[in-house]
Amino acid sequence: MSFGIEAATYYVPSLYLEIKDLAEKRGIEPAKLEKGLGLHKMGFPDVHEDAATFAAEALLKLIKDYKINPKKISRIYLGTESAIDAAKPTASYAMQMVEKVLEAEFGERCFKNCDVVDMTFACIGAVDALHNSLDFVRVNPEKKAVVIASDYAKYELASSGEYTQGGGAVALLVSAKPDLIEIENNWGVATESVFDFFKPRRHFKKEDLKNATESVPDKIEIFTDEPVFDGQYSNQCYQDRIREAYQHYEEVSGKTKPSENWKYLIFHLPYAFHGKRVFTEIYSLENGLPYSNAEEQKAVAKSENYIEFINNKIEKTQRASSEIGNMYTASIFMALLSGLQTSFNENEELAGEEIGFLGYGSGSKSKVFAGKVSENWKNVVAKWDLFENLTNRLAIDFDTYEKLHRKQLEHSVNPDYNGFGLQSVELENPVLKGARYYGYKG
Numbered sequence: 001m002s003f004g005i006e007a008a009t010y011y012v013p014s015l016y017l018e019i020k021d022l023a024e025k026r027g028i029e030p031a032k033l034e035k036g037l038g039l040h041k042m043g044f045p046d047v048h049e050d051a052a053t054f055a056a057e058a059l060l061k062l063i064k065d066y067k068i069n070p071k072k073i074s075r076i077y078l079g080t081e082s083a084i085d086a087a088k089p090t091a092s093y094a095m096q097m098v099e100k101v102l103e104a105e106f107g108e109r110c111f112k113n114c115d116v117v118d119m120t121f122a123c124i125g126a127v128d129a130l131h132n133s134l135d136f137v138r139v140n141p142e143k144k145a146v147v148i149a150s151d152y153a154k155y156e157l158a159s160s161g162e163y164t165q166g167g168g169a170v171a172l173l174v175s176a177k178p179d180l181i182e183i184e185n186n187w188g189v190a191t192e193s194v195f196d197f198f199k200p201r202r203h204f205k206k207e208d209l210k211n212a213t214e215s216v217p218d219k220i221e222i223f224t225d226e227p228v229f230d231g232q233y234s235n236q237c238y239q240d241r242i243r244e245a246y247q248h249y250e251e252v253s254g255k256t257k258p259s260e261n262w263k264y265l266i267f268h269l270p271y272a273f274h275g276k277r278v279f280t281e282i283y284s285l286e287n288g289l290p291y292s293n294a295e296e297q298k299a300v301a302k303s304e305n306y307i308e309f310i311n312n313k314i315e316k317t318q319r320a321s322s323e324i325g326n327m328y329t330a331s332i333f334m335a336l337l338s339g340l341q342t343s344f345n346e347n348e349e350l351a352g353e354e355i356g357f358l359g360y361g362s363g364s365k366s367k368v369f370a371g372k373v374s375e376n377w378k379n380v381v382a383k384w385d386l387f388e389n390l391t392n393r394l395a396i397d398f399d400t401y402e403k404l405h406r407k408q409l410e411h412s413v414n415p416d417y418n419g420f421g422l423q424s425v426e427l428e429n430p431v432l433k434g435a436r437y438y439g440y441k442g
């Protein structure tokens, strides 16, 4: 019996900012962002969008496009690091939004017996959800699970992370009928606790707060959606963890030089060119090339053989990232969609090809695993129209972007949007303070 991904889909935020507009306003050479990091556009959520609406959009699209009976979904595991609540899972908001839309066809509470939860480990939370859900269907082959990766990658304005923002969601149907890709049960894992990128409770004193009333305690702790991070250190942690997980994958699978057999290498992409920049180390180790200083590392990156390796195995998987930016947990799955969609558009046959995955989450952990493209893969990909849909987003100017980022806008930039949207947040009723209410415009 084989297990893996039966169907997949995605949702990207409805707005975007041209990266060259950001570069110009911040005094950065556009070529650094476009040619150095591979960035073109940055997906950005409208006022009514957040990680819960992204997840709901992807879940509803998965159910509709692949004609899934929602009552047959045994679990919905959501990987996210942009949770909208520290106790009530974002998955429960997404599930409820979708339930309401499906009510006419499937009756009230179609997810009544569905196991719903969030999983958080920075960008690797959705890989953990997939790993876990594969184990679940292996034990229960008659059941189906949905994995959703949903995030809004937000950094402080004018910080060095600002140009790596983005967002969106990918939803996967996991089952014993892997029409898209069969995932083998060998997992290379590497974990080390580090502070490369994290979202701690930020500490404030009462006197730091404007208009603080009597009832505000002297010291408060709040979560913000902007991380504390050290960019170059995070690159190093990523490189170290994927090397360790890759070596562990070789041990557990008994394979040597697995990347040689992989048609595509699918990375967690914080920005489009990250995978190809960091894989030079593993490539050098595999090919016996010197790699002990910056000069040797540059020589590997610029070598004809490595450039050919990238062009064959990585370039197509980067294309969607260049148009969206970092999607945190969803980035690795969007890289998969990007590679498969490009092959589909170019009439390339992938059935039977092996694909390798290199996931990373700050904090830090990497998982390396592999899968085989199924005979039916084209039927799944035929529903995506990924690159066409990316051209249907609305461009925003820099001023609007800054206002959205600072949460200074009350109304949606696109008031005619279709789909899920935040309608209100309860601010008065003490037993519901902070509750978020969503609606759907069909």
Ligand SMILES: CC(C)(COP(=O)([O-])OP(=O)([O-])OC[C@H]1O[C@@H](n2cnc3c(N)ncnc32)[C@H](O)[C@@H]1OP(=O)([O-])[O-])[C@@H](O)C(=O)NCCC(=O)NCCSC(=O)C[C@@](C)(O)CC(=O)[O-]
Residues within 6 Å of the ligand: 029, 031, 032, 033, 035, 036, 037, 081, 121, 122, 123, 124, 160, 161, 162, 163, 164, 197, 229, 230, 231, 232, 234, 235, 238, 268, 269, 270, 271, 277, 326, 328, 360, 361, 362
């Ligand atoms: C991503 C960084 C670190 C980039 O940091 P940076 O300092 O802006 O850029 P850089 O110096 O690392 O790279 C710039 C590249 O552009 C090139 N360049 C320069 N000028 C030009 C030019 N004129 N024409 C052409 N190319 C040019 C330059 O040569 C270089 O390429 P290289 O040669 O090294 O390959 C920063 O934006 C950042 O800190 N971002 C946020 C954190 C991050 O994304 N870290 C990535 C690894 S950690 C991770 O992936 C996890 C994460 C972040 O997703 C979170 C999670 O797990 O939840």
